[in-house]
Amino acid sequence: MVETRTRPRVGLFVTCLVDVFxxxxxxxxxxxxxxxxxxxxxxxxxxxCGQPAYNSGDRRTAQDLARQTIAAFExxxxxxxxxxxxxxxxxxxxxxxxxxDPAWAHRAQHLAARTHELVSFLVDVLGVTxxxxxxxxTVTYHDSCSGLRELGIKAQPxxxxxxxxxxxxxxxxxxxxxxxxxxxxCVKYPDVSNRMVEDKAAEITAxxxxxxxxxxxxxxMNMAGKLSRQGSPVQxxxxxxxxxxxxxxxxxxxxxxx
Amino acid sequence: xxxxRSQILAGIATAxxxxxxDARRAAARARIAGHARNLVPARAxxxxxxxxxxxxxxxxxxxxxVARVPSLDAVPDAVAEYLAxxxxxxxxxxxxxxxxxxxxxxxxxxxxLSRGRARDADAVSLTxxxxxxxxxxxxxxxxxxxxxxxxxxxPDTHIVVLTxxxxxxxxxxxxxxxxxxxxxxxxxxxxxxxxxxxxxxxxDIEQTIQLGAHxxxxxxxxxxxx
Amino acid sequence: MHPTSHAFxxxxxxxxxxxxxxxxxxxxxxxxxxxxxxxxxxxPEFEELRDQGKAIKDHALANLDVYLELFEAKVTEQxxxxxxxxxAEEARETILDICRNAGARTVTKGKSMIAEEIAINDHxxxxxxxxxxxxxxxxxxxxxxxxxxxxxxxxxxxxKEQVADAFRAAHxxxxxxxxxxxxxxxxxxARLMLRRRFxxxxxxxxxxxxxxxxxxxxxxxxNEGNGDLTQTLPKVHVVLASIEKVVPTLEDAxxxxxxxxxxxxxxxxxxxxxxxxxxxxxxxLDGPEQFHVxxxxxxxxALLGTEFQEVLRCIRCGACMNHCPVYGAVGGxxxxxxxxxxxxxVLDPALIGLKEAGHLPNASTFCGRCEAxxxxxxxxxxxxxxxxxxxxxxxxxxxxxRRGIGAWGWLARRPALYHAAVRMAVRTLRRVGTLPLPMLQxxxxxxxxxxxxxxxxxxxxxxxxxxxxx
Numbered sequence: 001m002v003e004t005r006t007r008p009r010v011g012l013f014v015t016c017l018v019d020v021f022x023x024x025x026x027x028x029x030x031x032x033x034x035x036x037x038x039x040x041x042x043x044x045x046x047x048x049c050g051q052p053a054y055n056s057g058d059r060r061t062a063q064d065l066a067r068q069t070i071a072a073f074e075x076x077x078x079x080x081x082x083x084x085x086x087x088x089x090x091x092x093x094x095x096x097x098x099x100x101d102p103a104w105a106h107r108a109q110h111l112a113a114r115t116h117e118l119v120s121f122l123v124d125v126l127g128v129t130x131x132x133x134x135x136x137x138t139v140t141y142h143d144s145c146s147g148l149r150e151l152g153i154k155a156q157p158x159x160x161x162x163x164x165x166x167x168x169x170x171x172x173x174x175x176x177x178x179x180x181x182x183x184x185x186c187v188k189y190p191d192v193s194n195r196m197v198e199d200k201a202a203e204i205t206a207x208x209x210x211x212x213x214x215x216x217x218x219x220x221m222n223m224a225g226k227l228s229r230q231g232s233p234v235q236x237x238x239x240x241x242x243x244x245x246x247x248x249x250x251x252x253x254x255x256x257x258x
Numbered sequence: 259x260x261x262x263r264s265q266i267l268a269g270i271a272t273a274x275x276x277x278x279x280d281a282r283r284a285a286a287r288a289r290i291a292g293h294a295r296n297l298v299p300a301r302a303x304x305x306x307x308x309x310x311x312x313x314x315x316x317x318x319x320x321x322x323x324v325a326r327v328p329s330l331d332a333v334p335d336a337v338a339e340y341l342a343x344x345x346x347x348x349x350x351x352x353x354x355x356x357x358x359x360x361x362x363x364x365x366x367x368x369x370x371l372s373r374g375r376a377r378d379a380d381a382v383s384l385t386x387x388x389x390x391x392x393x394x395x396x397x398x399x400x401x402x403x404x405x406x407x408x409x410x411x412x413p414d415t416h417i418v419v420l421t422x423x424x425x426x427x428x429x430x431x432x433x434x435x436x437x438x439x440x441x442x443x444x445x446x447x448x449x450x451x452x453x454x455x456x457x458x459x460x461x462d463i464e465q466t467i468q469l470g471a472h473x474x475x476x477x478x479x480x481x482x483x484x
Numbered sequence: 485m486h487p488t489s490h491a492f493x494x495x496x497x498x499x500x501x502x503x504x505x506x507x508x509x510x511x512x513x514x515x516x517x518x519x520x521x522x523x524x525x526x527x528p529e530f531e532e533l534r535d536q537g538k539a540i541k542d543h544a545l546a547n548l549d550v551y552l553e554l555f556e557a558k559v560t561e562q563x564x565x566x567x568x569x570x571x572a573e574e575a576r577e578t579i580l581d582i583c584r585n586a587g588a589r590t591v592t593k594g595k596s597m598i599a600e601e602i603a604i605n606d607h608x609x610x611x612x613x614x615x616x617x618x619x620x621x622x623x624x625x626x627x628x629x630x631x632x633x634x635x636x637x638x639x640x641x642x643x644k645e646q647v648a649d650a651f652r653a654a655h656x657x658x659x660x661x662x663x664x665x666x667x668x669x670x671x672x673x674a675r676l677m678l679r680r681r682f683x684x685x686x687x688x689x690x691x692x693x694x695x696x697x698x699x700x701x702x703x704x705x706x707n708e709g710n711g712d713l714t715q716t717l718p719k720v721h722v723v724l725a726s727i728e729k730v731v732p733t734l735e736d737a738x739x740x741x742x743x744x745x746x747x748x749x750x751x752x753x754x755x756x757x758x759x760x761x762x763x764x765x766x767x768x769l770d771g772p773e774q775f776h777v778x779x780x781x782x783x784x785x786a787l788l789g790t791e792f793q794e795v796l797r798c799i800r801c802g803a804c805m806n807h808c809p810v811y812g813a814v815g816g817x818x819x820x821x822x823x824x825x826x827x828x829x830v831l832d833p834a835l836i837g838l839k840e841a842g843h844l845p846n847a848s849t850f851c852g853r854c855e856a857x858x859x860x861x862x863x864x865x866x867x868x869x870x871x872x873x874x875x876x877x878x879x880x881x882x883x884x885x886r887r888g889i890g891a892w893g894w895l896a897r898r899p900a901l902y903h904a905a906v907r908m909a910v911r912t913l914r915r916v917g918t919l920p921l922p923m924l925q926x927x928x929x930x931x932x933x934x935x936x937x938x939x940x941x942x943x944x945x946x947x948x949x950x951x952x953x954x
Binding site: 014016018019020021022023024026027042044045046047048050052053054055056057058059061064065068072145146149150176177178180181182183184185186187188189190191192193194195196197199221222224225226228229250253254255256 | 493496497500809810813814846847848849850851852853855856869871872873874875876877881885889890892893895896897898899902903906909910913914917923924925926927929930931932933934935936937939940941942944945949
């Protein structure tokens, strides 16, 4: 479905983790969107999509944040997020959250319909087939759960990665298995989360890839934190950084090098 | 107990926000009486010959064995050969099923036969079947005065004589045949309807499949073409 | 079964350090997943059958009282008895009465999760009866005196060495020098020992995968044939089933059965699918003289009309736990009660209370695999979230977590303050390497905390692009 109107107007929802930990991902998203012909704005009324509250059972806070998000992003042709879980929150859960609020139900549906995860937006909506980037390394890809199961993101990142010069993609066994992040899960049930991320790290290491990519910063920080603790040389980046050719702008995700 | 009954039913009705009324009961009865088919997989909706082939293929997949014979006359030889081939005693416990009467056992006089329900010492049973269901290579056996269920489970080896005409495509086809015979079951089903798909098995020891857990280790189907 | 769900974190830690368990989990996990996927792939209509299965169960649940009445009428017509039990206690009493009236001594049992739920074995023993589990996996755990760890493969956590140990300890009549190395030997021994029990039994208790209103039939699905020997040989056959098992017709049963084995073990159909209707008929050469159906509510009707109603569609295939990464890491015992895995996370709080089982719906990343494979399309993560909402409303969550999420929510509602706080947090993180948040210890215990880039995105965006007008 190629966007035929010129210069689609995109509101970028950068997400909390990108805002705090890795602005490079946000700027990579901007570059990709602008290269694809969009204008990009970052409304300051955005804070958090509400998923932490929602998944903790605090519906009221989630609803408040949903309304705030809807209001902040009114008027854009599309709303794009460099995160499958946050995009999934808006697309799949906002309508249900506000279904009983007559003033907001329709607006929630309207926002949901216009909201996309970044790579899915590029490929499925704008019809982007390749990117102009170079990343000479073997790369393996982790399919973040929300992106995969809520939004159907599977082929799209692989399609774009295939066009990155020098990049060799090797499939990750168990790519679709949860990495153990799960938001507050990783700190509420650290032992179980640790086992899950250990298994994931073992699979990544076994591929022999130099880099692991994914579309969700939560997963990436979780995997990077474990790989680093293990002394692994595997680099961890957000897929947007590589697709935008911005891998040189920031060190891989990991603790500060002494 | 009847107090519990009314409390449970009342609890359900309250939870569902209404009470069972005549219209609802009539609708349920109508749905039951109509017993409409849901989606039936296309796999077994093929012609009769293809159904027989599918039945055999699926039965073999689940580790049943199949011997095809041209007529009931050939059954004694087929059974005797099977028993010899597996070093099994030439002794059979038969269902006293009239459907098995035409089999000319006298052709193989070395076979010892007895009829009745299964006993501890019976190593091999031989029964007929109500139908064969091609969809999954499944045998339908129904209980009755002449078809004791224990023959299907106690002996180590169970031989089933099935005719090609008894093979239907799907479970739904088998239900229809069963309903057509319901007069024989006094308007209902018999005590037991067994759908048997291959011999007994278990994966309970380290997920390795072993045949013959409690039921028969061998299920041998003699498929009569005529 | 005495619940230990409240101790899930400790149970989980123990499970993670249990070498035999971890070995068995690793061994069985992928097999279940691959086989289910292959079976689903092989049947082109599988996805549509899932939709139909869901519709059938939804219809049955929406008319549960009517179909239960019709089922009862048919059972009675065919010479059986239906007993209605609101609670586990009533069900136990009913079954004990049946056994006493039958002058029973040995009671054989097919696999039944409801039987676990009401802890019938303990009560049968206390009343002087001898209950014998006949499903091989259940027999093994009965010998080991432990609960099942999976609803389809109750002893999958037990290695063959451990099975051999249990057999040697229990089957003292057999020659001690016998070999019990190979699965084949273990099964032959189990078959031998249990055959005697099957013949001795006065009462046989089975569960029911489904109840059919059309015919008054109960259905059991096994691979071993133990359920059939349990229900055919004794004088009395008791079916123990929860009320939500009823479906209208044989056709409806066929649809559900097409989903069940494929989802559970990847088989096209189980070895034995048996429809039982009433006691033996006049002239029958075998079969029970009495047929009793004990219908148990025990909290099911309370779920109707609530946000948890959909969990009643469950057909006990076990696919959810086979695909759950949390279950795959800790196994079934960690969940601490009858139903483990994702189905347990939703059902156990309903049956034993949120205070006891509250950890279970929280110990999930909402990865969604359970829902993706559930043949009845039960939205399990959604219902786990509903439990979390109840916990939040009842203030059952740990205070630090509540305060943390609460503070986050407070800030997030105030964009200007939020952005200022983010700027500060980023600087703190950069300098100190961590934030003064107690919950972060759970992170840093096992992982390094990645360093932030030093400035927030919003700051940098404002600098580079002059920010947004809004």
